[in-house]
Amino acid sequence: xxxxxxxxxxxxxxxxxxxxxxxxxxxxxxxxxxxxxxxxxxxxxxxxxxxxxxxxxxxxxxxxxxxxxxxxxxxxxxxxxxxxxxxxxxxxxxxxxxxxxxxxxxxxxxxxxxxxxxxxxxxxxxxxxxxxxxxxxxxxxxxxxxxxxxxxxxxxxxxxxxxxxxxxxxxxxxxxxxxxxxxxxxxxxxxxxxxxxxxxxxxxxxxxxxxxxxxxxxxxxxxxxxxxxxxxxxxxxxxxxxxxxxxxxxxxxxxxxxxxxxxxxxxxxxxxxxxxxxxxxxxxx
Amino acid sequence: xxxxxxxxxxxxxxxxxxxxxxxxxxxxxxxxxxxxxxxxxxxxxxxxxxxxxxxxxxxxxxxxxxxxxxxxxxxxxxxxxxxxxxxxxxxxxxxxxxxxxxxxxxxxxxxxxxxxxxxxxxxxxxxxxxxxxxxxxxxxxxxxxxxxxxxxxxxxxxxxxxxxxxxxxxxxxxxxxxxxxxxxxxxxxxxxxxxxxxxxxxxxxxxxxxxxxxxxxxxxxxxxxxxxxxxxxxxxxxxxxxxxxxxxxxxxxxxxxxxxxxxxxxxxxxxxxxxxxxxxxxxxx
Numbered sequence: 001x002x003x004x005x006x007x008x009x010x011x012x013x014x015x016x017x018x019x020x021x022x023x024x025x026x027x028x029x030x031x032x033x034x035x036x037x038x039x040x041x042x043x044x045x046x047x048x049x050x051x052x053x054x055x056x057x058x059x060x061x062x063x064x065x066x067x068x069x070x071x072x073x074x075x076x077x078x079x080x081x082x083x084x085x086x087x088x089x090x091x092x093x094x095x096x097x098x099x100x101x102x103x104x105x106x107x108x109x110x111x112x113x114x115x116x117x118x119x120x121x122x123x124x125x126x127x128x129x130x131x132x133x134x135x136x137x138x139x140x141x142x143x144x145x146x147x148x149x150x151x152x153x154x155x156x157x158x159x160x161x162x163x164x165x166x167x168x169x170x171x172x173x174x175x176x177x178x179x180x181x182x183x184x185x186x187x188x189x190x191x192x193x194x195x196x197x198x199x200x201x202x203x204x205x206x207x208x209x210x211x212x213x214x215x216x217x218x219x220x221x222x223x224x225x226x227x228x229x230x231x232x233x234x235x236x237x238x239x240x241x242x243x244x245x246x247x248x249x250x251x252x253x254x255x256x257x258x259x260x261x262x263x264x265x266x267x268x269x270x271x272x273x274x275x276x277x278x279x280x281x282x283x284x285x
Numbered sequence: 286x287x288x289x290x291x292x293x294x295x296x297x298x299x300x301x302x303x304x305x306x307x308x309x310x311x312x313x314x315x316x317x318x319x320x321x322x323x324x325x326x327x328x329x330x331x332x333x334x335x336x337x338x339x340x341x342x343x344x345x346x347x348x349x350x351x352x353x354x355x356x357x358x359x360x361x362x363x364x365x366x367x368x369x370x371x372x373x374x375x376x377x378x379x380x381x382x383x384x385x386x387x388x389x390x391x392x393x394x395x396x397x398x399x400x401x402x403x404x405x406x407x408x409x410x411x412x413x414x415x416x417x418x419x420x421x422x423x424x425x426x427x428x429x430x431x432x433x434x435x436x437x438x439x440x441x442x443x444x445x446x447x448x449x450x451x452x453x454x455x456x457x458x459x460x461x462x463x464x465x466x467x468x469x470x471x472x473x474x475x476x477x478x479x480x481x482x483x484x485x486x487x488x489x490x491x492x493x494x495x496x497x498x499x500x501x502x503x504x505x506x507x508x509x510x511x512x513x514x515x516x517x518x519x520x521x522x523x524x525x526x527x528x529x530x531x532x533x534x535x536x537x538x539x540x541x542x543x544x545x546x547x548x549x550x551x552x553x554x555x556x557x558x559x560x561x562x563x564x565x566x567x568x569x570x
Contacts, residue, residue, distance in 0.1 A: 009395070009399060010395040010396075010398075010399035010400075010401035011395075011401060012391075013391035013392060013394055013395035013399075014391070014392045014395050014396075014401075014407065016387075016388045016391065016392070017388040017389050017391070017392040017451050017455060018392070018407065018410075020388055020447060020448060020451055021410055021411070021414060021448065021451065021452065022410075024426060024429070024444055024445070024447075024448040025410070025414050025417075025422070025425075025448050026410065027429060028422075028425035028426045028428055028429040029425050031425060031428040031429040031431075031432045032424060032425045032428035034428075034432065035428045035431065035432065083322060084322070086315060086318060086319065086322075087318075087319050087322050087323075089315075090315055090316065090319045091319075094315075094316070100559045100562065100563060101559065102323075104552075104555060104556060104559050105323055105326075105327075106323075106326065107555070108326065108327065108330060108548075108552060109326055109327075109329065109330065110505060110509075110551075111505065111547065111548045111551030111552050111555070112329065112330055112333060112544060112547075112548050113508070113509055113524065113525055113528070113544055113547060114509045114510070114511055114525060115511050115525045115528045115529050115532075116329075116333055116528060116540065116541070116544045117329050119528065119532065119536065120328075120329035120330075120332040120333050120336075121329060122532075123332055123336060123346075123348055124328065124329070124332055126348040127348075128348055128349055129348045129349075130350075133349075160326075160329070163322075163326055164326075192311075213416065214416065217416055217417070217418050218418065218419070220418060221418025221419060221420040221421060221512075222418075222419075222420075222512070223420065223512070224511055224512065224529070228529075228532055237420075238418075238420040238512075241420050241424055242420065242515065242516070245424055245427060245516065246427075246515065246516060251428070251431060254424060255424065255425075255428055258420065258421045258424040258425065259421075261418060261420070261421060262417065262418070262421045265418065269416075
């Protein structure tokens with residue numbers, strides 16, 4: 001009896017959270033699969049007609065926004081990686097006893113509400129705000145110069161928002177490097193650059209992998225940066241899904257787009273994992 | 286004889302290499318760069334804090350500076366809808382954190398202490414829940430609600446927030462529990478504490494710091510979430526939803542004042558956690 005209880009224990013302990021995740025994360029994915037294959041309208045209702053045609057239709061209609069989302073996602077991820085790698089390196093190897101305080105500094109933007117973070121960039125980058133306004137006043141920029149509603153503003157906003165997500169996993173990976181390994185490289189006459197590129201960077205690869213993955217997925221699906229900092233020419237796939245779903249109640253199209261986004265990202269993730277061979281993602285999130 | 290002459294030469298070459306650090310100038314450049322990034326990440330926070338003191342003609346902030354005032358703090362709760370939205374956000378955050386901890390803690394315990402079937406699947410589901418783009422999570426949950434005709438409101442927001450928080454709670458807690466010494470609990474049982482007493486008197490105090498950081502993260506994620514909430518909220522407004530809605534018509538300074546207060550509360554709590562950890566991790570020094 002006791003033995004049976006012990007055997008059942010892990011399942012009983014897991015049951016509540018599994019039930020919640022199955023009901024409110026997995027089942028909904030099937031719900032939108034069903035919704036995407038329905039036809040009809042929000043007034044007369046929708047019927048399941050197995051309309052697979054919806055997928056090629058939305059791909060051809062929204063391919064621009066798809067490509068744009070992936071482009072913005074790639075660019076903002078690369079920027080965040082290039083900006084934050086040296087910072088994570090510095091905290092891990094030069095942080096000394098104040099490491100946790102530097103990490104907290106990196107995390108501070110988290111305590112500002114996400115929408116407000118984006119909104120402050122609207123204030124900073126606005127045509128008459130203190131950056132552009134000052135540059136225009138001293139004649140460094142023409143009066144017509146603007147950043148808001150350009151792709152740069154959206155990509156910049158996405159990259160800014162990604163900085164902490166990128167820094168943390170890389171820092172965790174760098175932290176695990178044994179100083180003895182660096183000494184060994186030095187003893188083998190590796191110069192500082194070789195030590196960085198042939199020892200430190202490869203050893204921190206799992207952190208880079210995790211950071212890139214988290215940031216890329218988050219940014220590809222984002223629509224807040226595009227709608228607060230962007231303009232008509234910067235619409236991302238997230239904007240389309242949100243508008244079609246919440247404002248137009250066009251459930252089939254929005255569901256199909258969401259599934260396509262999820263599917264593309266899953267395939268991308270799989271290929272990315274095969275290419276880089278990291279499978280210990282959970283250690284870094 | 287030969288070895289005796291070579292060795293000092295190697296030794297001195299090694300010493301020379303070590304005593305001449307990899308570019309003193311490069312080191313300073315890196316530090317300067319890191320300070321610049323720290324400052325850059327703080328810019329939006331400073332803008333939020335400062336603009337809360339900007340005079341707002343017609344109750345809406347302008348990008349230009351109109352003079353210093355404390356009005357936003359004096360009339361912090363003057364906008365009833367905004368106050369209600371903030372209260373809703375706090376309620377959802379508190380409740381979803383509580384539920385996620387209650388659901389997630391047993392799962393984290395099971396995952397660190399038992400071997401069981403389906404573990405790999407559970408890991409994959411938890412990771413995809415964390416990694417899935419918010420727009421897909423939100424859209425699919427709305428798909429579920431639409432399919433079953435569930436009216437959207439407070440409860441549907443709460444369900445969504447628990448669904449993403451529970452995965453984060455499990456991951457954070459599991460990381461903390463892995464390092465925990467189980468022999469203390471076994472000692473308690475050896476001393477004839479019954480399992481319940483051992484659990485409440487030994488295990489719970491041991492895992493409390495982990496639960497604290499998991500809860501802090503869950504609370505922060507919940508109060509911050511815009512994208513998922515925007516799908517499942519119906520007519521109910523949370524703080525981020527209200528702010529987003531106000532972007533088009535102009536932001537009242539109260540938004541930045543409330544944002545500042547949330548920021549200060551979050552930063553102080555996290556800072557206290559860091560300090561508590563630092564003092565605990567260096568006993569007797």
